[in-house]
Amino acid sequence: MAALxxxxxxDEARQPDAEPCxxxxxxxxxxxxxxxxxxxxxxxxxLPIYQYLPDFPLRHVLVRHEQGAAHMADGxxxxxxxxxxxxxxSGPGALNLITGLATAHFDSVPVVAxxxxxxxxxxxxxxxxxxxxxxxxxxxxxxxxxxxxxRELPAVVAxxxxxxxxxxxxxxxxxxxxxxxxxxxxxxxxAIRRARAHQAPxxxxxxxxxxxxxxxxxxxxxxxxxxxxxxxxxxxxxxxQLAEALDAPVGTTLLGTGVFPxxxxxxxxxxxxxxxxxxxxxxxxxxTLLMVGMRADDRVTCRLDGFAPRANHVIHINIDPAxxxxxxxxxxxxxxxxxxxxxxxxxxxxxxxxxxxRAQVQAWRDRHPLRYPRNGRLxxxxxxxxxxxxxxxxxxxxxxxxxxxxxxxxSWTGDExxxxxxxxxxGTMGFAFPAALGAQAADRHRRVFCVTGEGGFVMTAQELxxxxxxxxxxxxxxxxxxxxxxVRQFQDDFYGGVRSQVDLTVTPDFTxxxxxxxxxxxxxxxxxxxxxxxxxxLEYPGPAIVDAWVDPEANIYPIVPLGMALAxxxxxxxxx
Amino acid sequence: MSIADDGRxxxxxxxxxxxxxxxxxxxxxxxxxxxxxxxxxxxxxxxxIQRRGFRLETCAVGPTPEPGIxxxxxxxxxxxxxxxxxxxxxxxxxxxxxxxxxxxxxxxEWTTALVTLERRGAEAxxxxxVARLEGQVLHRDADRVVVAVAGxxxxxxxxxxxxxxxxxxxxxxxxxxxxxxxxxVTMASAAAADAAPSGQAxxx
Ligand SMILES: Cc1ncc(C[n+]2csc(CCOP(=O)(O)OP(=O)(O)O)c2C)c(N)n1
Numbered sequence: 001m002a003a004l005x006x007x008x009x010x011d012e013a014r015q016p017d018a019e020p021c022x023x024x025x026x027x028x029x030x031x032x033x034x035x036x037x038x039x040x041x042x043x044x045x046x047l048p049i050y051q052y053l054p055d056f057p058l059r060h061v062l063v064r065h066e067q068g069a070a071h072m073a074d075g076x077x078x079x080x081x082x083x084x085x086x087x088x089x090s091g092p093g094a095l096n097l098i099t100g101l102a103t104a105h106f107d108s109v110p111v112v113a114x115x116x117x118x119x120x121x122x123x124x125x126x127x128x129x130x131x132x133x134x135x136x137x138x139x140x141x142x143x144x145x146x147x148x149x150x151r152e153l154p155a156v157v158a159x160x161x162x163x164x165x166x167x168x169x170x171x172x173x174x175x176x177x178x179x180x181x182x183x184x185x186x187x188x189x190x191a192i193r194r195a196r197a198h199q200a201p202x203x204x205x206x207x208x209x210x211x212x213x214x215x216x217x218x219x220x221x222x223x224x225x226x227x228x229x230x231x232x233x234x235x236x237x238x239x240x241q242l243a244e245a246l247d248a249p250v251g252t253t254l255l256g257t258g259v260f261p262x263x264x265x266x267x268x269x270x271x272x273x274x275x276x277x278x279x280x281x282x283x284x285x286x287x288t289l290l291m292v293g294m295r296a297d298d299r300v301t302c303r304l305d306g307f308a309p310r311a312n313h314v315i316h317i318n319i320d321p322a323x324x325x326x327x328x329x330x331x332x333x334x335x336x337x338x339x340x341x342x343x344x345x346x347x348x349x350x351x352x353x354x355x356x357x358r359a360q361v362q363a364w365r366d367r368h369p370l371r372y373p374r375n376g377r378l379x380x381x382x383x384x385x386x387x388x389x390x391x392x393x394x395x396x397x398x399x400x401x402x403x404x405x406x407x408x409x410x411s412w413t414g415d416e417x418x419x420x421x422x423x424x425x426x427g428t429m430g431f432a433f434p435a436a437l438g439a440q441a442a443d444r445h446r447r448v449f450c451v452t453g454e455g456g457f458v459m460t461a462q463e464l465x466x467x468x469x470x471x472x473x474x475x476x477x478x479x480x481x482x483x484x485x486x487v488r489q490f491q492d493d494f495y496g497g498v499r500s501q502v503d504l505t506v507t508p509d510f511t512x513x514x515x516x517x518x519x520x521x522x523x524x525x526x527x528x529x530x531x532x533x534x535x536x537x538l539e540y541p542g543p544a545i546v547d548a549w550v551d552p553e554a555n556i557y558p559i560v561p562l563g564m565a566l567a568x569x570x571x572x573x574x575x576x
Numbered sequence: 577m578s579i580a581d582d583g584r585x586x587x588x589x590x591x592x593x594x595x596x597x598x599x600x601x602x603x604x605x606x607x608x609x610x611x612x613x614x615x616x617x618x619x620x621x622x623x624x625i626q627r628r629g630f631r632l633e634t635c636a637v638g639p640t641p642e643p644g645i646x647x648x649x650x651x652x653x654x655x656x657x658x659x660x661x662x663x664x665x666x667x668x669x670x671x672x673x674x675x676x677x678x679x680x681x682x683x684x685e686w687t688t689a690l691v692t693l694e695r696r697g698a699e700a701x702x703x704x705x706v707a708r709l710e711g712q713v714l715h716r717d718a719d720r721v722v723v724a725v726a727g728x729x730x731x732x733x734x735x736x737x738x739x740x741x742x743x744x745x746x747x748x749x750x751x752x753x754x755x756x757x758x759x760x761v762t763m764a765s766a767a768a769a770d771a772a773p774s775g776q777a778x779x780x
Contacts, residue, residue: 134616139627143670146615163670195612195645195673322664326657 022150023048023181025188026114027056029157035085037061037076037441039069043089044129045116048181061441061470064462066093068434070100071460073111075435077104078421079396080442081234083164084111090118091129094175095136099428102140105171106425107228107255110164112157112172113137119179120148133175142170150183155192167200168320169232201319204336204344212290212332212341213348215313219288221357222248223308225271225300228255228424229293229319235339236260236417239292242346247354249361251279253294257409258397258420268361269370272300272566274406274556277368280566282361283308290345292317293338296328297425304328306565317341368558370410373574377551378525380404380479384411386530387449387477390538393418396439400432400452402486404479406556408451430459433476437463440472447475447538454480454507454547464517467543475537476545478510481552489555494562510547518542525549604633605662606683606754609648610640610673617671621648628665629655634751645673649685649754681756687749688726689736690714694744695721705742709735720744 020028026049030038039061042050053060063069066088073084084104088094094115104111118127134144143163145156153176160172216222224246230239236259243250243266250260251268260267268279283289289311294300295318301307307328308314316323316330317338324333334341372381384407391397391414399408399422412420421439423431436450457478467474488502514521520540522533530548537544557572611617618637625632633651640647652662663677691711693702696719703721706713711725725735729752739745 135619138620138623142668148615195610195642198670320668322661322668326661 019184019186021048021052021181022147022153022176022183022185023052024055025150025153025185026157026176026181027052027058029154030085031056031058032154033157033161034082038085038087039063039072039076039438039441040087041066041069041089041093043091043093043116045090045118045178046087046093046114046176046181047116048178049087049114049116049176059441061437061466061472063434064465065460066096067100067430068437068460068463068466070097070111070113071103071428071431071434072438072441072463072466073113074100074104074107074109074431075398075421075438076442077109077111077438078107078435079419079439079446079448082110082442083161084109084438085114086111087114089116089129090133091131093129094133095131098137098140099426100434101137101171101173103423103426103428103431105140105142107423108169108232109171110169112160112164112174113141115173115175116181117146117175117177120177121179123177133173137173140171141173144173144175146175147177147180149189150180150185151187151189152192153180153185154188155190159192163198166198200337201321201335204317204334204341206344208332208334209341209344209348212315212334213345215288215315215332216246216248216290216345217349217352219246219286219313220354221285221287221360222246222290222354223268223282223286223288224248224250224290224292225253225283225294226250226256226259226292227253227294228259229317229338230256230259230342231293231419233293233338233340235293235337235342238339238342238346240264242342245346245349245351247352247358248290249279249282249358251275251283253300253424254405254409254422255424256294257412257422258414258418261415261417262413263415265358270410273302273560274410274558275560275566275569276370276410277558277569277571278361278364280558280560280569281364281368284310284565284567285360286311288313288315290315290317291328291330292342294318295323295326298327301327301566302560302568303563303565306567309565368571371557371572372554373551373572375551375574377554378527378530378548380407380481380548380550380554381411382527383477383479383530383548383550384408384451386534387451388413389531390534391418391449392447395419395447395449396421396436397449397451398422398432398436398439400450400456401427401429402453402456402484403481403489403554403556404451404453404456404485406486407479410556429453429456431456433457433474434460434463434466436474436476437467437470437472440474441470444471448473450474450476452476452478453485454478454482454510455484455504457510458507461513464513464519464543468518471542473540473542473544475534476543477534478545478547480507480510480547480549481554482507482549483552485554486556489559492555493559510545514543514545520544521547523547523549603659604651604653604679605659605677606679606685607648607650607652607662607666607675608678608754608756609650609666609675610642610645611648611669612671612673613639613644613646614671617646620669620671621650621666624665624669625652628661629657630662631655636751636753649752651752676756678754678756682758683754683756685728685752685754686726687729687732687752688724689732689747689749690722690724691736691739691747692720692722692744693739693742695719698743702742705739709739
């Protein structure tokens, strides 16, 4: 078929040595930022970008839904520490990104999203596939740009990447009208001039480090809580050194899972709503609390006046000043990089053993081990134990949302810190699988495990096609309880026992679904089948699904009843 | 943890709905801001206020001597949030140059109103009232008079209340402008706040 006249597609007749157009300038700017991989899906308003994409050294992962592109960019960024990039068209394409952008932004993940927009002169006319993506994304981005002059593109891209990674990382969106993509760019403009450049806060203030060190040195019952900020700062080693010097036990937030070795004698495990008994007791009884790289949201604190009620001093380290004093009041708020702050405190204290406190914490550990019933049915913890037995330190575990997430976090084991990714702030079901694909795209040599419920998995399972298409050999472990399990437990425990709209008996046969997409799939429902199934999945060179049918009544314990304090946690009733 | 056998009661029924707590009182903050005058910047400011559960009471915005920099005075109710969150959250906006909470700082405030009154048939009441206002008459014809009045917000509000019963009384009012003469708002102030040792960067 003859090519149509090029009125729609612009400058097909362009000479090779002609000035570049906006799309080319944009793509070159991405390359200049070190971008190698983009997750996206084309449509009318970003076609000029796709027209020139093949000319640039960029790998494009074609997603099957734009939400997947945002989660993949997010998983890519979390796993690699680099900026994740996603690309969508205007209107529905751009709006489909929003959930993924919110997920990344809430967890301080550097992502740059690029959206096509209708031509500048059609903005505001309700043109075909117009959406106000700037307005729609305002509260889920750190900053955004709508580019009206193609000459600004290099400067906008450079600033967007700077903003995304500087200080507290976050999401930046660049909306590029189609005419801007097609405009010829003779002389790109220089950097955006600003009265106040966005910059990371200065190093933690020495006076505050002195004060923190004094409080910790004088403490008999110190506790450290660590969050994702420690990962972002690459401060896992500094955390461990300070903990050992203080002989202080270390709990982690959900997003902090993996920052501290679980086998370390000072490890407390997860804090909060579904935290370990030992951790929640230790936080309740500590005389000095050090929180680092975390926000202290309601899932961490539970009832606020029951959070660290005996602490004389609360030291809170966060790179974002707005997180200090937002929920938990701190008498020693330290703005700055987690690593610098931890090292600064470490340099100011003399190591001191705290045997009595250690013994007390051990007693809590012994009294409140993680328990689950043994009733002959496959327990989720048994599946995860087999998985973690096979996990190597640098393997990436990505958990979805719900019971599967909490089981995966509380069962996490490692002798070294290791990557454990999940959606902590937004709790976005459907996050894990595309995020795992993003993590795999960041490094093909790492093994990437996706732990998910069957409810969350089907929310983004269409990305199985992306996995096969882009050769991303993620191993999916579906913890299949045939229900929206966490909601089912909440209904049982907190909402009068009325099981309402949580039954997922009608769920696809995941082995057939795997086959439909050209993946490997295996189903198990007893403990002795799990190991061999995981091994088979690992041996298979491509994406694979292990569908583990677990006890449909399995719950997460301990749990702090809604509205209660950390110390009020309830343990698994049937297990001993 | 599971439901009792009679299915009646959850062990956590004591957690059943509780009254929603009241916001911690009216602690409206007076905020002085400078920001880069770019397209959509006010949307970012108002979005931040809405997103954080604050409430915008008044807003006055306009140019400053610095080209490309707008000056704002905002009165913001922090709702349930600690009051310092207002400045801390606004300071995170990339286009914000400086932001200060001047609520507890000695400051001057000024508001302007344009008052319209119906004269026809009521000249005997309206004209002396206008004279007493000591404002500037901007327009006067047989039907209407428009007069500009200005003053500190509280005084102006009282003055306007006194006009309510006059024929056809109507007015529009600017949000108060404020500045703290002892603490001039400068470009550097936000940067200085970032480095504040108190850890309350972006704060007072
Ligand atoms: C997008 C989205 N919708 C709804 C919820 C509320 N929610 C939290 S956990 C959960 C159930 C998850 O079910 P499943 O994926 O099967 O995992 P399970 O809890 O059974 O392990 C739901 C519906 C959510 N977190 N995200």
